[in-house]
Amino acid sequence: KSSLFNRIIGQRKAIVEDIPGVTRDRIVSTAEWRGIKFEVVDTGGYITGDEDKFAPYIRKQVEKELELSDLFIFVVDGKQGLTPLDKEVANILHRTKKPVIVAVNKIDDPEKEKLAYEFYELGFENIIPISTIQKLGLAELLDKVVEYIPEYEKEIQEEExxxxxxxxxxxxxxxxxxxxxxxxxxxxxxxxxxxxxxxxxxxxxxxxxxxxxxxxxxxxxxxxxxxxxxxxxxxxxxxxxxxxxxxxxxxxxxxxxxxxxxxxxxxxxxxxxxxxxxxxxxxxxxxxxxxxxxxxxxxxxxxxxxxxxxxxxxxxxxxxxxxxxxxxxxxxxxxxxxxxxWKRVGTGQLNRAIKQIQNLRQ
CATH class of the missing domain: 3.40.50.300 (P-loop containing nucleotide triphosphate hydrolases)
Known part of the structure; x- marks a missing residue:
């Protein structure tokens, strides 16, 4: 997460300020992409249970950001694959009713993009494979982020x-x-x-x-x-x-x-x-x-x-x-x-094609 955070605030040297958070694991910075400024918060890794002495404090900070933030970038490990903890965090994010972008990290080769597919199981629409080390997918991720910023909607409409x-x-x-x-x-x-x-x-x-x-x-x-x-x-x-x-x-x-x-x-x-x-x-x-x-x-x-x-x-x-x-x-x-x-296919024609395919499979 922190690697992605550093990449985002470092894009085009648009970092405005660094503000130390309440705990050592929470940092807030202002970043800019395509002329749009937004605030980014780096939280500590979400840990269940209390085995780690910092876990309760980290959870408290994460829960605070769940209330304050308008959009979440949910970072998962593409090499490790989908884990029970990923599913638990996904359930928490779903309850917020706020937009979520799943950033599947460590996809450092286009051939490995298929590793991101299993994360659709989490139930989020936006699944973006990235590599913070190779700097892959970051532009696509940030483009998606600014789509959720109101002042950008007008620009999108004009472009369309x-x-x-x-x-x-x-x-x-x-x-x-x-x-x-x-x-x-x-x-x-x-x-x-x-x-x-x-x-x-x-x-x-x-x-x-x-x-x-x-x-x-x-x-x-x-x-x-x-x-x-x-x-x-x-x-x-x-x-x-x-x-x-x-x-x-x-x-x-x-x-x-x-x-x-x-x-x-x-x-x-x-x-x-x-x-x-x-x-x-x-x-x-x-x-x-x-x-x-x-x-x-x-x-x-x-x-x-x-x-x-x-x-x-x-x-x-x-x-x-x-x-x-x-x-x-x-x-x-x-x-x-x-x-x-760009050819438009009529409903009747489409239905006939589907029926032919079904007949072939029988």
Whole structure:
């Protein structure tokens, strides 16, 4: 808990003051996130029984905060898993009738996010995997915190209204370093030369590129460094788990770029897992096809399908940034999967589909 507390008050150096609490185990600080200030209280670990001489005092402080606080971040141990004490604390928090965010700590690898699922048993809607050591999930956690602050609600509403009015598809180009992401974007931009504008992204060194073809606009997300000559520099800059997750979460469609010379690697599988767990429409690009023959291409396609079976819904497009082959098809597939994702299905059609599935299971 204290590690998370320190991370929160240290975000963007927004700490305003430290006030020693009534006991040594209670500290109050003011933090800031996205321009919104809020007070954070670090309490001692909740202990049942009186074996620990400080237990009664700690419980008293925790109970005091249950009355005074507007929102609770319930920190649990993702490695240890769900414990009886977690359930006991959850019952106490449920009785407050106040919002609760469950922060599942020690999830230091995206593949371990599934460890957080069992905590849904506690009955809370907001379950967020984090790692205070790796600084993973903290932005998502703080975004959720400020959603509960009244002055932020108006900003959220304004953002949603802007989203409804936008006329472009947000596209995240993701993949391991040197898969050819930057070359692919450069090929698209150079082909049509219709770069409309450069929009500053959410991070200081990020530029999102707005691009138009045949009247359809695309906003390529998190493309800082994409037009630099050094692919290695770009790869190191972009391929961090945090940046990849952020791009995937913001996107309407995710394009996963795979190097045909390597096929789907373990790293590609992890990224595909991030896409699948966030229910994002996706297109798989097998890039650099000018470097292999047709027989090799067929083998790679089969290997990619087998390894990334869990996103079998994603169409595959074969591209070459060098020859510009497949670029038009890529844009067409992006539009196609976007439209499919937003397609409304009637109740009758849905019921018939469910009945067919039930018949297959009998």
């Amino acid at each position: 209204e802007k989203e409804e009015k936008r006329d472009y598809i947000k596209v995240a180009i993701v993949g391991k370093p040197n898969a050819g992401k930057s070359s692919l974007i450069n090929a698209l931009l150079n082909e049509e030369r219709v770069l409309v504008s450069e929009i500053p992204g959410t991070t200081r060194d990020t530029v999102d590129i707005l691009y138009e073809k045949d009247g359809q606009k695309f906003l390529f997300l998190d493309t800082a460094g994409m037009r630099k000559k050094s692919k290695v520099e770009y790869g190191l800059e972009f391929f961090s788990v945090g940046r990849t997750i952020e791009a995937i979460e913001k996107a309407d469609v995710v394009v996963l770029v795979i190097d045909v010379n390597q096929g789907a690697t373990e790293q590609d599988t992890k990224i595909a897992g991030l896409i699948q767990r966030r229910y994002k429409p996706a297109v798989i690009v097998i890039n650099k096809i000018d470097t292999v023959d047709k027989k090799t291409l067929e083998k790679v396609e089969k290997q990619v399908r087998e390894r990334l079976y869990f996103i079998s819904y994603a169409p595959i497009v074969f591209t070459s940034a060098k020859t510009k082959e497949g670029l038009d098809e890529l844009l067409e597939k992006i539009v196609y999967v976007y439209n499919q994702a």
